[in-house]
Amino acid sequence: MTDAYGVVSRPVRLDYTFTAGKALSRFLTIIEGGKIIGQRCPKCAKVYVPARGSCPTCGVATAEAVEVKDRGIVTTFCIVNIPFPGMAVKPPFAAASVLLDGADIAIFHLLQEVPVENVRMGLRVEAVWKPASEMEMSMESIAYFKPTGEPDAPYDSYKDLL
Ligand SMILES: [Zn+2]
Incomplete structure (x- = not known):
């Protein structure tokens, strides 16, 4: 067609x-x-x-x-506004590079439980794990990251790890 x-x-x-x-x-x-x-x-x-x-x-x-640790710092992020086929989360939502405490390279994951306008560099976030019965051998064992409520990390603490 x-x-x-x-x-x-x-x-x-x-x-x-x-x-x-x-x-x-x-x-x-x-x-x-x-x-x-x-x-x-x-x-x-x-x-x-x-x-x-x-x-x-x-x-x-x-x-x-x-x-x-399963918590860390949002070093960079993007806001997704445009829906695409197979999307699991309704836009707008944020996806972020999260520098886990103790790591020198960020992982990329979904952020939730935070309005997209509040997502920022330096935001402290923690993993929300799936229930044990839904855990799998993948990063998908973490459902998403959410803010911890801790003060933002100072830029100097992660500027060399962007
Ligand atoms: Zn080396």
């Missing part, structure tokens, strides 16, 4: 299997239990979450497991 411009729209599906590797497999196994684990670089001491098994800066293997 073509639209008014003569463009054909057809559903497309692609199934594939992803092999996580040792470091990411460990992360995924542990997050199912409600904990977040990263790895520290033996050279620069940065903690990567989730770990991929090596430090992209130093080019050395990472092995030391480090548990990080």
Whole structure:
């Protein structure tokens, strides 16, 4: 079927299997239990979450497991205003880079329980975990992040980790 411009729209599906590797497999196994684990670089001491098994800066293997907190700082964010197919949350909503306490790289996740106009850099947030019966080996074990009510983190405390 073509639209008014003569463009054909057809559903497309692609199934594939992803092999996580040792470091990411460990992360995924542990997050199912409600904990977040990263790895520290033996050279620069940065903690990567989730770990991929090596430090992209130093080019050395990472092995030391480090548990990080399930709370942290919004370092950057975007407000989603436009709906798209398959969307789980009604717009407008915020998605943010969250620098977990103890980590040196941010993860990207959904923010909820905060009006989008109140989302800002430095906002302290914490994970809202799904019930144990819904936990899975994915970042989806965390339903979303919400504000902790703590004072905002000063910019200088995360400016080098954006
Ligand atoms: Zn390093």
